Amino acid sequence: MANRPLVFGVLNVTPDSFSDGGLWNSPSSAIEHARGLVADGADVIDVGGESTRPGAARIDDGEERRRVEPVIRALVEEGISVSLDTMRADTARLGIDLGVAYINDVSGGLSDSAMLGVIAESEVTYIAMHWRGESDTMDANANYRDVTRDVLSELRVRIDAIHIAGIAPSKLWIDPGLGFAKTADHNWQLLRDLNQLVALGYPVLVGASRKRFLAPFGELPTDRDQATAIISVLSAEAGVAAVRVHDVARTVGALQVRHSWWGDSR
Ligand code: PMM
Numbered sequence: 001m002a003n004r005p006l007v008f009g010v011l012n013v014t015p016d017s018f019s020d021g022g023l024w025n026s027p028s029s030a031i032e033h034a035r036g037l038v039a040d041g042a043d044v045i046d047v048g049g050e051s052t053r054p055g056a057a058r059i060d061d062g063e064e065r066r067r068v069e070p071v072i073r074a075l076v077e078e079g080i081s082v083s084l085d086t087m088r089a090d091t092a093r094l095g096i097d098l099g100v101a102y103i104n105d106v107s108g109g110l111s112d113s114a115m116l117g118v119i120a121e122s123e124v125t126y127i128a129m130h131w132r133g134e135s136d137t138m139d140a141n142a143n144y145r146d147v148t149r150d151v152l153s154e155l156r157v158r159i160d161a162i163h164i165a166g167i168a169p170s171k172l173w174i175d176p177g178l179g180f181a182k183t184a185d186h187n188w189q190l191l192r193d194l195n196q197l198v199a200l201g202y203p204v205l206v207g208a209s210r211k212r213f214l215a216p217f218g219e220l221p222t223d224r225d226q227a228t229a230i231i232s233v234l235s236a237e238a239g240v241a242a243v244r245v246h247d248v249a250r251t252v253g254a255l256q257v258r259h260s261w262w263g264d265s266r
């Protein structure tokens with residue numbers, strides 16, 4: 001399909017993620033769920049072993065690796081494209097050795113000073129998200145003069161650091177970090193201005209799925225999938241490279257409607 005953003009299916013192998021915590025806790029249930037997401041049309045499975053929901057405490061890094069390793073190993077063996085959602089260099093190294101295609105670092109290299117070096121030595125694509133600190137402090141950091149201008153300038157600083165570390169521009173993606181140190185108004189403003197992020201010239205990934213700012217459209221996280229699918233289409237209109245969603249089938253269906261609208265012209 002012409003210019004369809006890639007669809008990353010979320011696979012949180014955690015007991016405490018805000019919308020699907022505890023559901024795919026055992027390797028076999030996680031692998032089964034991932035197969036279902038691929039059947040629904042996911043291009044990539046984004047595997048995370050540590051919750052980043054607001055207020056979450058950090059876990060032991062050995063525990064994170066124990067959670068993700070069997071799942072990544074099985075998915076890569078099945079030929080599924082895997083993204084590993086981690087802020088830790090050692091976990092990233094493990095994922096790279098197991099054959100993941102993307103390291104998705106919500107801290108953009110700020111959480112672990114060894115991360116960028118590990119990425120630079122590999123062929124993996126690095127997704128750097130806008131971040132202002134750990135989950136237990138991020139709500140207090142939601143202060144901006146102009147959220148789009150501030151997020152863009154803070155991302156530019158990360159992009160410079162990423163280049164200085166020796167990571168090729170062709171291996172870098174960026175992400176506005178919806179919900180991370182951002183109020184609902186901040187998230188909507190960033191979505192309204194997505195084209196400015198796209199204009200930086202790097203592929204952009206958007207992760208709006210089921211987040212708290214969608215609560216007006218559904219009280220429970222699982223009630224927010226229609227709003228998420230609409231955001232996927234509007235993000236595609238803004239030119240993003242990928243969306244990260246829990247309900248892959250709904251987003252893929254919505255993107256098919258968009259494709260029928262435009263044909264191959266867009
Ligand atoms: N959001 C979450 C986790 N990882 N990664 C990227 N690149 N962008 C995001 O917006 C993002 C992420 C939190 O959501 P979850 O708890 O549903 O995984």
